[in-house]
Amino acid sequence: MSWQDRLERRFRRLAIPNLAGFLAGFQGALWLLIQLMPRRVGQDSILEAFVLIPDKVRDGEVWRLVTFVFLPPGNGLLAIFYIYLFWLMGTALEGYWGTVRCNFYVLISVLATIAVAFLLPDGRPATNMFIGSSVFLAFAYLFPNFTLSIYFILPIRIKWLALLTWLGYGFVLIEGDWPSRAYVLASICNFLLFFGGDILGRMRYGKHAMETAFHKVTEGHKPFHTCAICGLTEHDAPLEDFRICSRCDAGIFEYCSQHLKNHEHRVKES
Known part of the structure; x- marks a missing residue:
């Protein structure tokens, strides 16, 4: 009360x-x-x-x-x-x-x-x-x-x-x-x-709402492609061609054109 x-x-x-x-x-x-x-x-x-x-x-x-x-x-x-x-x-x-x-x-x-x-x-x-x-x-x-x-x-x-x-x-x-x-x-x-x-209370709620909106915006701008070697993304190089290496079977790994054929393959341990 x-x-x-x-x-x-x-x-x-x-x-x-x-x-x-x-x-x-x-x-x-x-x-x-x-x-x-x-x-x-x-x-x-x-x-x-x-x-x-x-x-x-x-x-x-x-x-x-x-x-x-x-x-x-x-x-x-x-x-x-x-x-x-x-x-x-x-x-x-x-x-x-x-x-x-x-x-x-x-x-x-x-x-x-x-x-x-x-x-x-x-x-x-x-x-x-x-x-x-x-x-x-x-x-x-x-x-x-x-x-x-x-x-x-x-x-x-x-x-x-x-x-x-x-x-x-x-x-x-x-x-x-x-x-x-x-x-x-x-x-x-x-x-x-x-x-x-x-x-x-309104100020706290407004701060929380702003933080939530900021996280949503930042999450929406996360890169879709990232090179597993150098970390290059499409934000850094919009014209870069990212590919998945078919010989890396330990997971799905993307590489930029520079490292697509120049990396150590990640294979499952037998």
Whole structure:
């Protein structure tokens, strides 16, 4: 029984069904509240109250440990599209894994983000951006051929968008500062926990398949004719005329034209 199966049996009663819909609903409600709020009141101040800022949590604003997951992905109309995608992908993951596993996948990302926010010395604020990205990567891994219409016009398979995301993460890990690297690692730790074994298995299988194919190719190119004296083959001399010596009765031996009449005959011992 895998660790995921054990978690599912132990925490089934505590799992939140339709978690993606729950989070997307709060994000949508907060987005709508911001749109209705007059700018002079300060829309940014509302968002700032939800962001995870470690120093303010230490000062008593403990609600930030939870509210940052409800932040909408922006203020514009495009945020509605992102919220819809989060709901769509999260619902698909729950349908594929079940409620408990989907809950733990999101929870691991949330806890990792909180841990990084408090461990970083600069106290950099944290949002739920990487949490949504981890859901996106899981969905793309399980449903790589799902087609998404960019701006409702350009169809593209989601695996290519995931590839761009991985390339972006790779660039941050190589060229970014340490806080950015830490948040990237926090965003993919749940992905590696859930899919690392499967990825390694596919890599081993791919290596085995490549070795098998290589052996088949090399076997297919083994020489058909080989001189029993010098080892010459038709690969070495395509125009060479190989013959079998009729006087060598200890087996079937082929010879090139140079050694056909210039070799010691192999005869059976009487």
